[in-house]
Amino acid sequence: MTMTPSERAGRLLGRTTRRRAAEAVVRTLIYAAGLLSIVILLAIAVFLFVEARKSIAEVGLGTMLTSTQWFPTGTPKIFGFLPLIIGSLMVTGVALVVFVPIGIGAAVFISEFSAGWFKEVMKSVIEFMAAVPSVVYGFLGVAILIPWVKATFGLTSGMTALTGGLVLGIMSLPTVISISEDALHAVPDALRQGSLALGNTRWQTIYKVVVPSASSGIFAGVMLGLGRAIGETMAVLMLTGNAAVIPTNVFESVRTMTGTIAAEMGEVVFGGLHYSVLFSVGLVLFGITFVINLAADLVLERQRKRWRR
Numbered sequence: 087m088t089m090t091p092s093e094r095a096g097r098l099l100g101r102t103t104r105r106r107a108a109e110a111v112v113r114t115l116i117y118a119a120g121l122l123s124i125v126i127l128l129a130i131a132v133f134l135f136v137e138a139r140k141s142i143a144e145v146g147l148g149t150m151l152t153s154t155q156w157f158p159t160g161t162p163k164i165f166g167f168l169p170l171i172i173g174s175l176m177v178t179g180v181a182l183v184v185f186v187p188i189g190i191g192a193a194v195f196i197s198e199f200s201a202g203w204f205k206e207v208m209k210s211v212i213e214f215m216a217a218v219p220s221v222v223y224g225f226l227g228v229a230i231l232i233p234w235v236k237a238t239f240g241l242t243s244g245m246t247a248l249t250g251g252l253v254l255g256i257m258s259l260p261t262v263i264s265i266s267e268d269a270l271h272a273v274p275d276a277l278r279q280g281s282l283a284l285g286n287t288r289w290q291t292i293y294k295v296v297v298p299s300a301s302s303g304i305f306a307g308v309m310l311g312l313g314r315a316i317g318e319t320m321a322v323l324m325l326t327g328n329a330a331v332i333p334t335n336v337f338e339s340v341r342t343m344t345g346t347i348a349a350e351m352g353e354v355v356f357g358g359l360h361y362s363v364l365f366s367v368g369l370v371l372f373g374i375t376f377v378i379n380l381a382a383d384l385v386l387e388r389q390r391k392r393w394r395r
Contacts, residue, residue: 134372137365141165144359150366156330156341158350158360165363167370169332173247173340174371177322180251180336181258181315186308188255189262190297193304196263197270198292209267216260224324227253232325241337245327248336253321258311265310269303270296302386309382313375319344343371 141150145165153166196208231252236244273296281291297304327339328349347364354360 131369131372134365134369138362138369141359141362141366145363147366150363151370154332156346158363163359165366167343167367169330170341170343170346170367171370171374172332173326173330174316174342174344174374176247176333176336176340177250177254177326177342178312178316180248181254182312184252184255185258185262185311185315189259189307189311190266190304192259192263193266193270193307194292194297197267198288198296209264212260212263216264220257220318220320221324223253223257224321227321227325239337243327243339245325245339246337247326247333247340250322250326250340250342251336253325254315254318257318257321258314261314262307262311265307266300266304269300269307272303273299305382305386309379312378316371316375316378317344319348323348343367 150165150167151171152168153164154168155164155166156169157164192212196205200208227249231249232244234244235241235246235249235252239248277295277299278291281295282288286294322342323345326342326345328341328345329339330341330346331338333340347367350360351364354364
């Protein structure tokens with residue numbers, strides 16, 4: 087049965103209307119999901135502040151941030167965050183030195199130089215590494231890295247910031263490699279072919295064309311790896327020695343903010359001052375990670391604008 091032009095136009099109009107309605111629903115859901123994530127983030131910040139307000143009122147946030155000693159059970163009690171902050175940053179810095187070059191190098195190798203079954207095996211191994219519990223990495227560090235660091239550098243103890251940072255770097259590798267490899271894989275082949283056609287070698291094409299084109303994704307992977315490192319608890323609790331003193335180098339024992347919360351939260355009086363101070367530590371950690379991610383977003387936006395030119 088042949089449709090008349092008016093029937094055909096009506097059917098086409100109905101399809102267009104349904105498509106627009108579906109797009110409007112999807113757009114609304116996306117906006118709602120984005121708004122919900124903002125609400126959750128604000129709720130976390132408010133919750134931490136409410137639980138920490140007792141310590142902020144009685145001790146003072148500025149006093150806690152600038153004090154250089156941590157004696158929560160002493161007389162008088164001293165709650166100094168500076169050793170914890172420096173210890174966290176030092177361990178994370180060591181991890182950053184480990185996972186940035188190795189992670190980006192491995193992503194380039196998998197994306198640009200491997201193929202077939204070998205590439206699939208490599209990606210499967212990386213996914214398996216991401217699934218290994220952090221406590222298992224901690225056990226490996228206790229059994230292998232602590233004796234190695236102690237013997238290699240002639241230390242009295244192998245439980246140092248270096249040991250914790252090395253393990254955190256290894257733990258962050260799967261995140262950095264996976265996201266960086268996806269970003270490199272998304273670079274159009276036309277860019278590679280154009281670079282080769284202009285006379286560039288394969289290596290020149292990679293570091294002049296492919297890597298810069300994927301720089302936003304690679305940077306995002308590095309920042310996610312950084313977040314994994316600074317937020318890790320169990321491995322640093324097992325490997326860093328948990329000495330709440332300001333370290334002068336990576337060969338000394340340190341205590342991190344996450345390790346402090348995990349080690350002491352189960353022993354404090356619920357609702358007490360020490361309990362509130364630990365929430366203040368969490369609030370400071372939340373603020374540090376928020377600032378790092380905000381700075382990363384600003385850098386990414388600048389890179390996007392540069393590449394649009």
